Structure formats: C-alpha cells, structure tokens
Amino acid sequence: MPRWQELQPLPTPWQRKDDGILPLWWDRLCTVTSPQSAALYAAGLFTEDRRRPIAQWFNPSNGSALLVAPETSPEWPVQRFGIFYAPPGGGFTRVHSAAHEWHPRDPRTPPTEDQAFQDAVEEAARFLQVEMDFV
Template sequence: MPDWQEPQPLPATWQRCDTGILPLWWDRLCSQTSPQSAAMYAAGLFTEDRRRPIAQWYNPASDSALLVAPETSPEWPVQRFGIFYAPPGGGFTQVHSAPHEWHPREPRKSPTEQEAFEAAVAEAQRFLQVEMYFV
C-alpha cells in the first residue's frame, strides 16, 4: 500500500471497542424509525448482536460512534460490510463507500471475508481522520 494510503493514527478521542454493539446504535436508529423497522435494519444487527466480525469506535466527548459490520442478510449470495456513523448530537447514517464484498460460497476466492473486512476497517479509519476536520 502506498504511504499516502496508510491509515494515520486515530485521534485520541476515538476509542476502539469491538466487544458488543453499543446501545447508542439502537437508540439512534429508533429515533429515526420505529422500533419494528429498527429491529429489521441490517438483518437485525443492532438488536441481536450476533454477526461478526465487527469493528467499532466510540467518541465519548461527542457521543458519536462508527461501526463496520455486515450489512446484508446472511442468506444473500454476496455479503457486504457496511460503515455506519452516529454523528455528534444525534442521528444515524450509513457511510457510502466502495463495496466491501465477499462470496460465502467461494470462501477462498479473493476477496475473502477477512480481506473485505480489513478493507472496510481501513476505509472507516480514513473516515475518522476526515471527520475530525469537520467536528
């Protein structure tokens, strides 16, 4: 990877916490939709906390968060990682980025699930670097 694409160290205000889905995601999603719609969003990712891998960053100073997680339903033939952002002050949005996809029926064919995940994490880290300029 060229030097300019190497992720820079994240600002100290962003803490990585991958152990479980933060309650903030459910609260933010419910504030924009109904609890029923929120429960179905991203195949129940925010209600069941069962799909892995995930990468998650939290900024307690601004009560904002960033999440990399599967966004497609498990039965789809192409799986994809999405990047979700909860900005300071409220709200919830999906960051539109390059598709970070893999084919579960061909687990050894590139891109693999791990390669797709690593690419999505790298893009999320670049997003956090840019986000710091606007907050």
C-alpha cells in the same frame, strides 16, 4: 499492525470498542425509524449481536460512534460490510463507501471475508480522520 495505522494514528478522542454493539446504535436508529423498522434494519444487525466480525469506535467527548459490520442477510449469496456513523448530537447514517463484499459460497476466492473486513476497517479509519477535520 494494519496498514491504516501505519499511515496515521486515530484521532485522540476515538476509542476502539469491539466487544459488543453499543446501545447507542439502537437508540439512534429508533429515533430515526420505529422500533419495528429498526429491528429489521441491516438484517437485524442492531437487535442481534450475532454476526462477526465488527469494528467499532466511540468518541465519549461528543457521543458519536462509527461501526463496521455485516449489513446483508446471512442467506444472501453476496455478503457486504457496511460503515455506519452516529454523528455528535444525534442521528444515524450509513457511510457511502466502496463495496466491501465477499462470496461465502467461494470462501477462498478473493476478496475473502477477512480481506473485505480489513478493507472496510481501513476505509472507516480514513473516515474518522476526515470527520475530525470538521468537528
């Protein structure tokens, strides 16, 4: 069991949905930017569901979502996981967080991709706890 789940369970309305990026992300991004700009955002993250791993939560009661996914272009020497939030009622934002990075050219040098991903997931879960205090 991940460390963040040992500390506190996720708030009840949030459901984990890791099977594919929710269409909600594309819709929200297109309302903030043009479809052309949206297609380029985070190296095509929302147009091509090709890079893994992702972690994603959805709150069907208010239409909000949270996503952890790679946000850098695959050819960059440093890769990074970003945390993205779609609040209730509309909009889209990148959550400012610690740099969850790894170096693909040195896959065994810490932090590894898996460590960076787990750290980003833990931070996202903490964000959900705080977010629920304001909803």
